[in-house]
Amino acid sequence: GAGVSQSPSNKVTEKGKDVELRCDPISGHTALYWYRQSLGQGLEFLIYFQGNSAPDKSGLPSDRFSAERTGGSVSTLTIQRTQQEDSAVYLCASSFESGGPAQTQYFGPGTRLLVL
């Protein structure tokens, strides 16, 4: 597609429920990243995928968070047993590669998650 797309754009859920957030990267981009932005804060790295390599999960805040990337394209971020502190904007980004010159990350519009 023309840009990174994410769905849903907004999600309101109750504490304890599971949620799934979806990211469609730019066509041809091999690297995909998830970030979280809490109110008034900078972006916090969560996880990234590069091609067929094992993902870097070093930023996931707890084992309630997981992500998959199927077929090297679409990614799903899953948060189990949501807590109120999970409320944030979840941003996805993609790039051609993670470490070379074409490493500029392009961001999607984000999913605003509110846990009541």
Add this chain to the structure above:
Amino acid sequence: EDKVVQSPLSLVVHEGDTVTLNCSYEVTNFRSLLWYKQEKKAPTFLFMLTSSGIEKKSGRLSSILDKKELFSILNITATQTGDSAVYLCAVRSGGTSYGKLTFGQGTILTVHP
């Protein structure tokens, strides 16, 4: 732990003013520094800097990197109300987390007519 600090945290100016936003960093194995503009949700890419002393320019915006002093500045001349946004600085570092960016907390710029 990699660290990126931006200053000021917020800035209010009038149209036509020139502003300078600062970004300092402490990272292991620096690779590149990026500036983004965030108006609503999605940060949009402005510049990527890898070499010290070489200015990147796009219209009224310009940026330069000083790898010796570990900082970058983003200049905006003749500001317009449309420049109002959060400006994010991010650094890519080497090591095991080769792909991730470490972001600063952002500078909120407000341009009044």
